[in-house]
Amino acid sequence: MRRVRLTALPIVQSALGAAVAWWLATIPPIDHPQPFFAPISALIVLGGGLGQRLPRVLELVGGVAVGVLVGDLLVSWIGGGVAQLALVVALAMVAALLIDGGPLIVTQAGASAVLVVALAPADPTGLNLDRFIDALVGCGVGLAISVLLLPLNPVSAARRQIDPLLTTVAEVLESAAQALAGRDRAAAAQALERARETQADVDAMHSALEGANEVARIAPVRWHKRGHLAAYLDVATPLDYMTRNVRVLCRHVISLLQRDEPVPRVLPQSLRALAGAVRLLRIDLERGDEPREARVSAIEAARMATEALEHTGGFAGQVVIAQVRSLAMDVLLSTGLTRDEAQELLPILPEGPVSYG
The missing domain is CATH 1.20.58.220 (Phosphate transport system protein phou homolog 2; domain 2)
Structure with a gap:
């Protein structure tokens, strides 16, 4: 009970962030029917950035966004599969390094790319940036809650x-x-x-x-x-x-x-x-x-x-x-x-x- 009491605010932050991110991604002008990357991204930012300095939170935001974007681009081109998963993760981490990312942003880029390949099938009509937009919404919600609305004491x-x-x-x-x-x-x-x-x-x-x-x-x-x-x-x-x-x-x-x-x-x-x-x-x-x-x-x-x-x-x-x-x-x-x-x-x-x- 003491552990629950000490982490009550982070739990509330995470629950609220996931719900708000999902809601924002389902209403106009975004209006996505199943924006699961929005709450996932919000939870990643809130869970990894709780009590951390703003640069660390921004690194998480960048890692999520880069990973999802690179994953979307590559999945639309080469599809899904075991070999594709390895290639997407590697290229997402390289992309994070090329934008001068630290260890946190590189690791998170790889993890986000995994989610794209594993959870979202390739779009047969071509490149679909819905997942990237959902990730940005979730990151924005997580950042707003952790820094502005419900920051830790x-x-x-x-x-x-x-x-x-x-x-x-x-x-x-x-x-x-x-x-x-x-x-x-x-x-x-x-x-x-x-x-x-x-x-x-x-x-x-x-x-x-x-x-x-x-x-x-x-x-x-x-x-x-x-x-x-x-x-x-x-x-x-x-x-x-x-x-x-x-x-x-x-x-x-x-x-x-x-x-x-x-x-x-x-x-x-x-x-x-x-x-x-x-x-x-x-x-x-x-x-x-x-x-x-x-x-x-x-x-x-x-x-x-x-x-x-x-x-x-x-x-x-x-x-x-x-x-x-x-x-x-x-x-x-x-x-x-x-x-x-x-x-x-x-x-x-x-x-x-x-x-x-």
């Missing part, structure tokens, strides 16, 4: 990518804190492994935010979402840095434990405070609130880490502390502060040599 699209990533960062920080407190190298290694798995999610986040930002700019019904979306856009780059810094932190937590350096009690506490700041940031983003509590928690994490600097006993411990401060900076930047503003809020490092003990 850009804030929801951004949240689906950023919320799990923030949650993972917080959980890794908590695991690292527990590993430090218990001097558990195996737990620290597990935290590092999980932190390394976030890169694919970071890449997906950037792609989703580009699409969400585009929807918010070009879809009038989503213009009112631009203010809320801006908060998620501000998070993207700092969150990318945050995942990288978490990986560095976990590696040096392992090094600290391997070197058997002392672990000041306040150091695991600073990691827990940092994890709390990340969780608060996620909640504030969802609500659209000013993330004041997240800032306070990040500053407190940096303060505790700076305090631990006086009690650490080696290089790895100093790097862990430096990474906590870097992560606190990332959180502050994620809340919309400039680097100068965030720098002023962080506690000043002690001057001179650090005494270990």
Whole structure:
């Protein structure tokens, strides 16, 4: 039921697009009796372009149109059959390449050509462009629905990518804190492994935010979402840095434990405070609130880490502390502060040599 709820809008888009495309192709001036390429094309565009950037949707439109047109031209000339199917698909993909198409448009051109050969017999009277016209109608309907009439909610699209990533960062920080407190190298290694798995999610986040930002700019019904979306856009780059810094932190937590350096009690506490700041940031983003509590928690994490600097006993411990401060900076930047503003809020490092003990 959760999956159904999350995909309710795409389902409505697809159902509406198929019905509208069929209806438009059956009324004057088009007036085709069985325009099955119209709903098929609408579903291809909607199904492949949901939540994607406009260039991807346009590639799908181009691929469908080129494939159907080339298929129609060739079927009217050489007819149908197994050999003809192979030739039509190959030539449709070549035609897509010749118009400088990307991988998506080339693949879709081939798929559309298959539909022409497999589903539509050759017209004995010669070339019939009805299928091509139906495909254009379906593509137009799919494009209009996905971009203008019922576009996806850009804030929801951004949240689906950023919320799990923030949650993972917080959980890794908590695991690292527990590993430090218990001097558990195996737990620290597990935290590092999980932190390394976030890169694919970071890449997906950037792609989703580009699409969400585009929807918010070009879809009038989503213009009112631009203010809320801006908060998620501000998070993207700092969150990318945050995942990288978490990986560095976990590696040096392992090094600290391997070197058997002392672990000041306040150091695991600073990691827990940092994890709390990340969780608060996620909640504030969802609500659209000013993330004041997240800032306070990040500053407190940096303060505790700076305090631990006086009690650490080696290089790895100093790097862990430096990474906590870097992560606190990332959180502050994620809340919309400039680097100068965030720098002023962080506690000043002690001057001179650090005494270990």
